Amino acid sequence: MLETIEYTAGNGESIGFEGPLYGETLTGLRGRAWDYSLASRGLTGVTRKTRETNVTVRIHDSPATLDLLCRLADADMAAGTPGTLIADGEWETRAWIPKSEPQTITPTMVETQLTVVLLDGVWRRETTTHHDPRTDAGSGLDYPHDYPHDYGGMSILDTVANTSGMPQPIRLTIFGPCVNPYVIIGPNRYEVDATIPASSRLEIDGTADARTVIMISDTGLRTNLFAKAMRGTGRGSGTYIFEPLPPGTSTISWAGGFEFDLTAIEERSEPPWT
Known part of the structure; x- marks a missing residue:
């Protein structure tokens, strides 16, 4: 109660x-x-x-x-x-x-x-999880000769569950350094064509009131990167930067060695009774 x-x-x-x-x-x-x-x-x-x-x-x-x-x-x-x-x-x-x-x-x-x-x-409750790069050792390509760089596979981190029965808005915070970072959650790819320096972060806010893509430097300088975000043809296109989290369980994958926070925002018409 x-x-x-x-x-x-x-x-x-x-x-x-x-x-x-x-x-x-x-x-x-x-x-x-x-x-x-x-x-x-x-x-x-x-x-x-x-x-x-x-x-x-x-x-x-x-x-x-x-x-x-x-x-x-x-x-x-x-x-x-x-x-x-x-x-x-x-x-x-x-x-x-x-x-x-x-x-x-x-x-x-x-x-x-x-x-x-x-x-x-609506009433909203946020749940944030932090994700570090963790490459599956068996997912990369094994070449018979040495190369000056590694060929690694996608980093399959974990799964995220949405038990509300309705799509949930999400917020992604990507920590630099990284170039053209992207995160794949379920069937959608969240990507921004930009360079995020070390000590800076990229905030992608898909909540109904915000819908912003902002880079924030270590000094607090804010840069609008909305035009650099991949928006596809809108919701359901597979590359929509503000795609909500679908009901059920979704896999999370990404490449590039950066860390990020995923915030899922549960919405209810009334506060819970239990």
């Missing part, structure tokens, strides 16, 4: 709903809603959009807590930067709290209804 939810503002400050600000079951945050249109024999435009919900909270003998919530929520609204709701320390969704309507006020207790705007329509 979901135990904790906290709101983290854009400035990094957080406030929970387990006391002295009590949200009880926070029923409004537990629901889910898909947007769609009815067709003659089915649905069209199926998506998960931003949605608005209400939750009731109360405080006892702690008006400063309500002042803190007001300050954090107002600052995010004024800045146009959403805060983040975090469930059980794992699942996150971006949110604003644009409204508070007091329902009951006594000398020792205040009950108020908060309007919460869930910006993403």
Whole structure:
């Protein structure tokens, strides 16, 4: 059962709903809603959009807590930067709290209804795995003569599992040095035609809100390499840089001796009940 939810503002400050600000079951945050249109024999435009919900909270003998919530929520609204709701320390969704309507006020207790705007329509949990080059000794070619360089096979690392039943957005972080790096996950090849120097990293972000390909140097300089990324003919083409991770188990392979992080982003319409 979901135990904790906290709101983290854009400035990094957080406030929970387990006391002295009590949200009880926070029923409004537990629901889910898909947007769609009815067709003659089915649905069209199926998506998960931003949605608005209400939750009731109360405080006892702690008006400063309500002042803190007001300050954090107002600052995010004024800045146009959403805060983040975090469930059980794992699942996150971006949110604003644009409204508070007091329902009951006594000398020792205040009950108020908060309007919460869930910006993403989904809750997300990230899982990151780090991968080092590990070449299968039996996968290379065995030549009868010596050559000034080795002929190695693809590095078959492992497998990655997606048990959600739906495609998952992924983020790849490739660490230099490497030239024209690529990683093959399942049927798709993620490739960027660029040189990544030592101490720099390449970040390929396929989340719905980002879709960026950025090289970041050791000094923090950011270079947009979107135009250098292989995009094929789009999703399902086999060379799409932002291809999501398909359901089931996929193999991972690459060549070039570089290390990389693979972050799979699980999405749910509501926080898990278990």
